[in-house]
Amino acid sequence: xxxxxxxxxxxxxxxxxxxxxxxxxxxxxxxxxxxxxxxxxxxxxxxxxxxxxxxxxxxxxxxxxxxxxxxxxxxxxxxxxxxxxxxxxxxxxxxxxxxxxxxxxxxxxxxxxxxxxxxxxxxxxxxxxxxxxxxxxxxxxxxxxxxxxxxxxxxxxxxxxxxxxxxxxxxxxxxxxxxxxxxxxxxxxxxxxxxxxxxxxxxxxxxxxxxxxxxxxxxxxxxxxxxxxxxxxxxxxxxxxxxxxxxxxxxxxxxxxxxxxxxxxxxxxxxxxxxxxxxxxxxxxxxxxxxxxxxxxxxxxxxxxxxxxxxxxxxxxxxxxxxxxxxxxxxxxxxxxxxxxxxxxxxxxxxxxxxxxxxxxxxxxxxxxxxxxxxxxxxxxxxxxxxxxxxxxxxxxxxxxxxxxxxxxxxxxxxxxxxxxxxxxxxxxxxxxxxxxxxxxxxxxxxxxxxxxxxxxxxxxxxxxxxxxxxxxxxxxxxxxxxxxxxxxxxxxxxxxxxxxxxxxxxxxxxxxxxxxxxxxxxxxxxxxxxxxxxxxxxxxxxxxxxxxxxxxxxxxxxxxxxxxxxxxxxxxxxxxxxxxxxxxxxxxxxxxxxxxxxxxxxxxxxxxxxxxxxxxxxxxxxxxxxxxxxxxxxxxxxxxxxxxxxxxxxxxxxxxxxxxxxxxxxxxxxxxxxxxxxxxxxxxxxxxxxxxxxxxxxxxxxxxxxxxxxxxxxxxxxxxxxxxxxxxxxxxxxxxxxxxxxxxxxxxxxxxxxxxxxxxxxxxxxxxxxxxxxxxxxxxxxxxxxxxxxxxxxxxxxxxxxxxxxxxxxxxxxxxxxxxxxxxxxxxxxxxxxxxxxxxxxxxxxxxxxxxxxxxxxxxxxxxxxxxxxxxxxxxxxxxxxxxxxxxxxxxxxxxxxxxxxxxxxxxxxxxxxxxxxxxxxxxxxxxxxxxxxxxx
Ligand SMILES: Cc1ncc(C[n+]2csc(CCOP(=O)(O)OP(=O)(O)O)c2C)c(N)n1
Numbered sequence: 001x002x003x004x005x006x007x008x009x010x011x012x013x014x015x016x017x018x019x020x021x022x023x024x025x026x027x028x029x030x031x032x033x034x035x036x037x038x039x040x041x042x043x044x045x046x047x048x049x050x051x052x053x054x055x056x057x058x059x060x061x062x063x064x065x066x067x068x069x070x071x072x073x074x075x076x077x078x079x080x081x082x083x084x085x086x087x088x089x090x091x092x093x094x095x096x097x098x099x100x101x102x103x104x105x106x107x108x109x110x111x112x113x114x115x116x117x118x119x120x121x122x123x124x125x126x127x128x129x130x131x132x133x134x135x136x137x138x139x140x141x142x143x144x145x146x147x148x149x150x151x152x153x154x155x156x157x158x159x160x161x162x163x164x165x166x167x168x169x170x171x172x173x174x175x176x177x178x179x180x181x182x183x184x185x186x187x188x189x190x191x192x193x194x195x196x197x198x199x200x201x202x203x204x205x206x207x208x209x210x211x212x213x214x215x216x217x218x219x220x221x222x223x224x225x226x227x228x229x230x231x232x233x234x235x236x237x238x239x240x241x242x243x244x245x246x247x248x249x250x251x252x253x254x255x256x257x258x259x260x261x262x263x264x265x266x267x268x269x270x271x272x273x274x275x276x277x278x279x280x281x282x283x284x285x286x287x288x289x290x291x292x293x294x295x296x297x298x299x300x301x302x303x304x305x306x307x308x309x310x311x312x313x314x315x316x317x318x319x320x321x322x323x324x325x326x327x328x329x330x331x332x333x334x335x336x337x338x339x340x341x342x343x344x345x346x347x348x349x350x351x352x353x354x355x356x357x358x359x360x361x362x363x364x365x366x367x368x369x370x371x372x373x374x375x376x377x378x379x380x381x382x383x384x385x386x387x388x389x390x391x392x393x394x395x396x397x398x399x400x401x402x403x404x405x406x407x408x409x410x411x412x413x414x415x416x417x418x419x420x421x422x423x424x425x426x427x428x429x430x431x432x433x434x435x436x437x438x439x440x441x442x443x444x445x446x447x448x449x450x451x452x453x454x455x456x457x458x459x460x461x462x463x464x465x466x467x468x469x470x471x472x473x474x475x476x477x478x479x480x481x482x483x484x485x486x487x488x489x490x491x492x493x494x495x496x497x498x499x500x501x502x503x504x505x506x507x508x509x510x511x512x513x514x515x516x517x518x519x520x521x522x523x524x525x526x527x528x529x530x531x532x533x534x535x536x537x538x539x540x541x542x543x544x545x546x547x548x549x550x551x552x553x554x555x556x557x558x559x560x561x562x563x564x565x566x567x568x569x570x571x572x573x574x575x576x577x578x579x580x581x582x583x584x585x586x587x588x589x590x591x592x593x594x595x596x597x598x599x600x601x602x603x604x605x606x607x608x609x610x611x612x613x614x615x616x617x618x619x620x621x622x623x624x625x626x627x628x629x630x631x632x633x634x635x636x637x638x639x640x641x642x643x644x645x646x647x648x649x650x651x652x653x654x655x656x657x658x659x660x661x662x663x664x665x666x667x668x669x670x671x672x673x674x675x676x677x678x679x680x681x682x683x684x685x686x687x688x689x690x691x692x693x694x695x696x697x698x699x700x701x702x703x704x705x706x707x708x709x710x711x712x713x714x715x716x717x718x719x720x721x722x723x724x725x726x727x728x729x730x731x732x733x734x735x736x737x738x739x740x741x742x743x744x745x746x747x748x749x750x751x752x753x754x755x756x757x758x759x760x761x762x763x764x765x766x767x768x769x770x771x772x773x774x775x776x777x778x779x780x781x782x783x784x785x786x787x788x789x790x791x792x793x794x795x796x797x798x799x800x801x802x803x804x805x806x807x808x809x810x811x812x813x814x815x816x817x818x819x820x821x822x823x824x825x826x827x828x829x830x831x832x833x834x835x836x837x838x839x840x841x842x843x844x845x846x847x848x849x850x851x852x853x854x855x856x857x858x859x860x861x862x863x864x865x866x867x868x869x870x871x872x873x874x875x876x877x878x879x880x881x882x883x884x885x886x887x888x889x890x891x892x893x894x895x896x897x898x899x900x901x902x903x904x905x906x907x908x909x910x911x912x913x914x915x916x917x918x919x920x921x922x923x924x925x926x927x928x929x930x931x932x933x934x935x936x937x938x
Contacts, residue, residue: 331366
């Protein structure tokens with residue numbers, strides 16, 4: 001025997017998979033514990049005695065879905081599944097009786113577990129086939145949780161655990177919703193034949209599916225649903241269930257704006273409209289609010305945003321509801337609903353990233369319902385070319401999410417599937433997927449010809465009667481409704497739409513902003529004009545800052561921090577005491593803690609943010625013996641606000657979308673996303689283009705999201721050096737002229753002192769409006785002694801300065817050359833100036849690049865009366881960094897102040913394909929040349 005094998009005993013430990021929080025840090029909640037009784041001894045014995053039957057039953061549970069008739073068009077690959085044949089397990093006599101106790105669930109688990117239950121084989125087979133090979137197919141046997149598998153088998157097999165649609169009223173309601181949906185599409189086709197409406201036709205069951213979900217969720221106490229969805233059937237859902245006035249849609253279709261023109265915004269297209277109605281379901285005590293979020297065209301991007309908004313809403317509630325453990329869990333009152341298309345659900349990477357967040361402590365929302373409206377095609381691409389997996393839902397297996405496939409031709413089964421899915425989500429607070437298999441009656445839109453590419457599929461589709469017509473027929477035949485009631489339902493809706501169309505002419509759009517939690521805030525365009533409003537006093541009293549600073553490094557008595565962190569703690573305390581030499585991380589902690597004392601919450605999310613990429617933050621401390629975690633600002637500071645340190649998965653796209661969603665929910669939370677290195681934001685570019693830079697003008701949505709993007713050339717090569725300032729500045733809508741445009745879509749800053757960073761963070765919350773803030777954040781400056789600040793620089797009366805004049809120039813008249821720059825290069829230039837005794841050079845730091853600080857720069861340039869040379873220096877290559885943004889603006893400004901003959905000169909690296917070289921000696925030589933360039937002859 002090889003040494004060691006004997007001692008390698010397996011020890012299985014139960015682990016929740018989540019960190020143990022010493023101080024019940026904000027944002028962390030244990031989930032509700034759910035358990036299912038295990039098999040009794042008698043049941044276990046029976047499972048052994050009837051092992052072939054057990055294998056057969058489990059096979060049906062596992063493979064039944066492969067044979068189930070779930071596809072209305074029969075395109076989906078189906079097969080004769082050998083594993084479903086009982087004779088393969090030696091089960092041949094249909095009359096033979098078997099004890100099914102512990103094998104088949106005929107009663108709830110744990111009820112009378114000792115009593116034998118005798119069933120004939122034929123009955124077992126027919127019961128199981130009716131459950132597993134019907135019009136709903138189930139995939140749940142892949143779950144690693146015995147509890148979840150048992151729960152599912154039990155619920156599905158022991159008959160009436162799910163009520164389904166039982167009453168005539170229930171059926172009539174489904175009929176009405178289907179008929180109205182079809183009437184809507186037909187009306188649109190007649191009145192607006194040239195509009196791409198992305199009809200729901202073929203997939204009308206989506207509407208009763210939504211209705212069933214809202215009803216069961218409301219019954220279970222959910223008060224708010226956050227809904228992210230794309231184009232397909234959006235208009236049907238908006239006008240049919242979500243109370244969006246059809247007259248508003250028709251007004252928009254006539255070419256008008258959906259919001260008041262006076263706002264002067266770009267607004268958006270019809271397929272991105274949104275609504276947040278409060279729905280009251282009959283017999284339910286409380287109404288349910290459904291917030292369908294506006295969405296961009298980029299498929300699936302909205303889903304991460306919906307997750308973040310859901311989580312932020314929950315935590316606002318959890319804070320105000322009782323704090324007692326066991327009292328309120330994520331998902332109790334707020335639910336995330338994500339609607340997907342089949343092609344985008346399989347194709348878009350953000351789905352995988354979003355699913356990956358679903359069970360993480362700082363990202364879970366307590367279970368999303370995913371409904372894939374699967375019309376077996378995406379644009380012109382059929383499922384066979386769109387995915388490598390059998391089902392479009394297979395990506396869900398990465399988190400072992402159960403999947404229900406349901407045939408969209410049968411709306412009552414659809415409603416039942418939805419009810420089951422909600423039951424699971426509500427019980428386990430985990431994600432579940434409903435694959436609603438339908439078809440698409442027209443092309444991708446109604447102006448397309450689908451038979452160019454799918455002639456056979458469309459031959460089938462064109463031969464079919466519509467889903468509403470089939471259901472209507474069924475109800476007429478079984479006498480639930482009469483033919484005349486059916487046609488009066490359609491007529492009534494048509495009349496309503498006709499009246500709405502007539503009313504569209506007198507429709508006046510409303511501005512759905514500054515409501516609810518946002519009601520105390522201002523609209524930026526109006527508010528930003530006031531200097532005080534856009535740059536308020538963000539200073540804080542000395543004593544308060546010291547209190548916060550001390551709390552930020554308070555280590556609980558029972559806690560053993562890493563020995564090297566004692567220095568971190570000691571240095572901070574020393575600096576606070578002296579009121580001098582406060583470093584970047586300290587300034588940040590002071591901003592966070594002082595905001596928390598003012599009642600704001602802070603959430604910082606990203607990879608390894610608790611410690612900080614550069615080991616600078618240490619906002620969470622880890623006990624060296626037990627690995628428990630404490631967040632000193634929560635544990636030691638008395639404040640109404642709390643901080644959530646959300647160490648994320650290795651995702652940028654979904655996580656940034658998530659944080660953006662957080663920023664939409666509440667103006668009184670400071671949401672921050674930090675990239676590990678600045679350039680990694682580019683994996684989340686869609687969120688930046690379609691949300692961060694444009695939501696205010698498209699959807700009247702403000703956001704105070706802060707992005708921290710470590711930036712600066714320090715020899716780390718092409719990919720770790722640049723936060724691509726040039727791209728951010730290109731996305732800014734800052735005015736190209738020297739007229740100051742204070743109302744930009746987002747602020748882009750490159751601060752050089754901890755105090756400036758402190759003020760920027762506080763400014764985000766202290767303004768009466770919200771704007772995204774993009775920070776080119778430091779790496780080298782985090783520990784540079786020259787880049788420290790004093791408490792006095794953060795005292796009451798101080799603010800962020802968009803431009804920093806040269807503090808070392810005592811006699812301005814002696815300065816003949818003005819060197820303008822942004823960022824850390826400043827400290828290298830100061831050193832070089834001293835070395836060269838170049839006292840004629842003044843270094844002017846442009847700390848805020850968007851909006852370009854025209855008036856501050858103008859008065860600084862004016863104050864240097866003898867300046868004759870004007871230089872812009874940057875370490876980034878000429879085609880990158882801030883140069884392309886600043887050159888016209890600064891050149892015009894210099895000419896305006898100093899006369900037409902004055903030129904602005906560029907000094908820096910030449911154009912390059914990369915932000916920085918990978919060879920260190922080349923980097924060193926280039927850097928030296930850039931620094932020298934600022935002082936050499938022009
Ligand atoms: C990220 C992204 N890529 C491409 C498109 C263009 N596009 C719009 S709809 C569509 C097909 C979507 O198919 P599916 O998700 O199955 O939804 P369906 O339209 O069939 O309901 C495509 C490719 C897009 N909107 N977003």
